[in-house]
Amino acid sequence: MPNARATHLTRRGILAAGGALGLGAVLAACGDDDAKSEGSSEATTAAKSGPWTFKDDRGTTVKLDKVPTSIVAFTGVAAALYDYGIPVKGVFGPTTTPDGKPDVQAGDLDVSKVTVLGNAWGKLNVEKYAALAPEVLITTTFDDAGTLWSVPEESKDKIAQLAPSVAISVYNRQITQPLQRMWQLAESLGADMKADKVVQAKKDFEAAAARLRAAAKAKPDIRVLAGSAADTIFYVSGTNFSIDLEYFKALGVNFVEPSEKAKAKSGGWFEDLSWENVDKYPADIIMMDDRSSTIQPADITEATWKKLPAVKAGQVISRSPEPILSYDKCTPLLTSLAEAIEKAKKVA
Known part of the structure; x- marks a missing residue:
């Protein structure tokens, strides 16, 4: 893992919440x-x-x-x-x-x-x-x-x-x-930008957004947690600042939201938990950071992870904290979450 960039946070920690600098809040005034x-x-x-x-x-x-x-x-x-x-x-x-x-x-x-x-x-x-x-x-x-x-x-x-x-x-x-x-x-x-593929991609994105909004409205009690895994830490992302989570929240998705105090040392991005405390927040669906700098769900060996209701129910999907900013690549992010909510059972 590369060294900390400009704070005492590891690079993985800096990226955990939304692919963002932990310094964001500090630098905001500038x-x-x-x-x-x-x-x-x-x-x-x-x-x-x-x-x-x-x-x-x-x-x-x-x-x-x-x-x-x-x-x-x-x-x-x-x-x-x-x-x-x-x-x-x-x-x-x-x-x-x-x-x-x-x-x-x-x-x-x-x-x-x-x-x-x-x-x-x-x-x-x-x-x-x-x-x-x-x-x-x-x-x-x-x-x-x-x-x-x-x-x-x-x-x-x-x-x-x-x-x-x-x-x-x-x-x-x-x-x-x-x-x-x-x-x-x-x-x-x-x-x-008038090419058929480009025009269709934008229409598909809009349709996927409507689908996610409908899914969230139909199942408002389904709680979603955005997480990221490192060797000794499990990061729980807040929805503030992250472009994907802010949009999903605006469409009605019910997210686990760590307190501002809990997120304070990351500049408001996320809360870091030990693997022993990974069950702190009840969640029905877990979205896990898909970047290669993080540990992927299939490779997590922690017993506490395997005991989580969402994990046992198979209700874990991937998340792209640094989305590729084309409509073609962002549509699957919406579709995946909509599908997960539509199929989800209340487990937590």
């Missing part, structure tokens, strides 16, 4: 109010030739002489752009598993056709990055300060000198907002 705006007027759609301008969620406007084609992006962002037909040259972040297969965060991205600049969170080889002659770096931000996700703190200044950056905020909003911003970004880069 944010730019402009970062909260996301109307379509904030992003200028460019023609496929000619100048390119895009105002990101930090309030930063990037202007280039032409639409960039030498793009480097965080793996999950590259996967979203791929779904809209926008290729990237290089990626950084979890990209391939030890056996060479695409990481869950790579989506449908052809990992053999991109230069991997760092195959883990917080890794980005500056020399390889420079060699790609990047025109723009695109990632997300998980705080109000606009911290670039997975860009190494120790080399961020060198990286910034090589190309401008664009950040899509995935902090303290519902998933529909960053989905729309990624749509606008892809469109500005030349994506065909």
Whole structure:
């Protein structure tokens, strides 16, 4: 496990709640109010030739002489752009598993056709990055300060000198907002947003959202817990800040919610429990972090886990705390939870 990033929390702990910096709450006061705006007027759609301008969620406007084609992006962002037909040259972040297969965060991205600049969170080889002659770096931000996700703190200044950056905020909003911003970004880069596949994907997302809302309304007593597993700690995510959980909650899903006091040391993101206390919160469905940095349900050996009612009932599903921001990839997240609630038995 990589070292703690900027606090005494482990990297896994920082990521446990929603793929976010534990520093988010501390840094919130430093944010730019402009970062909260996301109307379509904030992003200028460019023609496929000619100048390119895009105002990101930090309030930063990037202007280039032409639409960039030498793009480097965080793996999950590259996967979203791929779904809209926008290729990237290089990626950084979890990209391939030890056996060479695409990481869950790579989506449908052809990992053999991109230069991997760092195959883990917080890794980005500056020399390889420079060699790609990047025109723009695109990632997300998980705080109000606009911290670039997975860009190494120790080399961020060198990286910034090589190309401008664009950040899509995935902090303290519902998933529909960053989905729309990624749509606008892809469109500005030349994506065909009227393509049948793209149009259908958005319709499917809307239908899945309606299905989840109906499922939650039909079974309001079904309690859902969002968890993440590490060697000695089980993290229970709060719904605040996380784009997926905030949206699911808005659709009516009944989540386990740790107290603000319990979440305080993580900046409000999550509560960490010992495995002995993993039964603290009764839950009928457990959603488990699907990222490769966490222990997956099939590999959890703790007896206390196996005794949980939801586990015994087979009511455990996966969760993507760092969703790939295309409608195509977010629809299954809604469908999976809707299906789980529809089938769920009250066990806790």
